[in-house]
Amino acid sequence: MIQPGLIKKQRILLFVLLALILLTIFIGMGLGYSSISYNRLMPILFGQGTFKEEFILFSIRLPRIIITLLAGMALALSGAILQGITRNDLADPGIIGINSGAGVAIAIFFLFLPIDAGSFVYLLPVVAFIGALITASVIYIFSYNRKVGLQPVRLVLIGVGFSMALSGAMIVLISSAEQEKVDFIAKWLAGNIWGTDWPFILAILPWLVILIPFTLYKANRLNLLGLNEPVAIGVGVSIEKERIVLLLTAVALAAAAVSVTGGITFIGLMAPHIAKALVGPRNQLFIPISILIGGWLLLFADTVGRNLVEPDGISAGIMVSLIGAPYFIYLLLKK
Template identity: 85%
Template sequence: MIQPALLKKQRLILFLLLALILISVVLGMGMGYASLSYDRLLPTILGQGTFKEEFVLFSIRLPRMIITLLAGMALALSGAILQGITRNDLADPGIIGINSGAGVAVAIFFLFFPIDAGSFVYLLPLVAFVGALLTACLLYVFSYNKNTGLQPVKLVLVGVGFAMAFSGLMIVLISSAERAKVDFIAKWLNGNIWGTDWPFIWAILPWLIILIPFTLYKANRLNLLGVSEPVAIGVGVSIEKERIVLMLTAVALAAAAVSVTGGITFIGLIAPHIAKALVGPRNQLFIPIAILLGGWLLLLADTIGRNVASPDGIPAGIMVALIGAPYFVYLLLKK
């Protein structure tokens, strides 16, 4: 049973995070290369703005911020699941190569297959999912031992190796590509939010609507998998079945995010850790906080990045890495 004091603390933190997200969205709507005064935001939202104001808000700012928020949520939840099923605090879809595998699949699809503009946006998450799933299968095979099961430390080491290999493969792929397509993949590698239109929101949103409630439903299973295998077996949990289902969930979430944001790392590492530090390790408590925290962190990183250097700004992936890389080294030394 969860203590009422912890539940109250969780609700307070969720409320504060929602307030932070709202404040960040409002601030972000008025900031950028094309300025939009804050006293014109409400009239523009209500349809009383000029053509320029409505174009800047509804065609540039708002879709980008929603995409960033959703992608951050997906990456944070993916990281929380991976940390639970591997019992490794360093597991993150970007660090262990899942994002890179998804990116290679997107690059191959983009470079070598005929693309219909109408269906391209909606096919991307599926293509990314196939690439991420193949990567996850390889990771599982190389880090599994028939006597001891899944080896958490080996998983991270193998994953880092795969991430580097896929980065090299990406460079090989773009070496003979057209200039326009090379620019797209270069943006992806930097973690530049490139899917900044409303269709990309409709492409990623169904994955979150389905997989967030499903993960919360499986939260107790994640608790048991995180303790130890004998305990989980003792209470009747089918370990391999649950691990595979949850791994597929984490892969799908990471793939959906990667398909519109590019190679962003460390959100899935940082958000679950901060959430656990706030309310403890029970998945029912920290997962909702990690989801909102991941969305806010990526939104904040992108807002700062696109306003630091005009007009192109600094990619969100680089901004997140500036925070995440030292944190990763700290965890590595600590663990």
């Protein structure tokens, strides 16, 4: 049974995080290469702005803000699931190679296959999912031992190796491509939020609408998978079946996110850790907090990054890495 005090604390934190997200969105809507006065935002939102103001807000700022928020949520949830099923606090879709697998699939699709403008946006998450799934499956097979089961430390080491190898493969792929396509892949590798239009929101949103409630439904299973295997088996959990289902969920969330935001790491590492520090390790409590923290972290990083250097700014992936890399080293030394 969850203590009433913890539930109350979780609700307060959810409210605070929602307020923080709304505040960051409000600030982000006004900032940019063509700034908008904050006292004009409400009139513009209600259709009383000039053509230029409405174009900047509705065609440029809002799609990017929503995409960034959704992608951060997806990456945070993916990281929380991976940490639960592997019992490894260092698991993150970017660190263990899942994002790189998605990136290679997107690069092959973008560079070598015929692209239809109408279906391109909606095919990207599917293509990324296939690449990420193949990568995750191979990493899982190499990390699994019949006698001792899944080896968490081995999974991270193999995942890091695969991530480096796939990044090398990406460079080989783009070395003979057209300059315009090379520029796109380079931006993807840097974690540049590139899917900044309303169709991209429609492409990623269904994945979250389905997989967030599904993960919350499976929260208790994640709690049991966090125990050692004999205990989990003793209470009737089909360990391998649950792991595979939840691994597919984590891969789908990460693939949907990186297909429109590029190769962003560390969100899936940091958000679950911060959430656990606030409300404890029970998945029912920390997963909703983690989702909001992930969304806010990426939104904050992108808002700051795109306004530091004009006109293009610094990519969100680089901004997140500046925070996440030292945090990863700290966890690595701690664990």
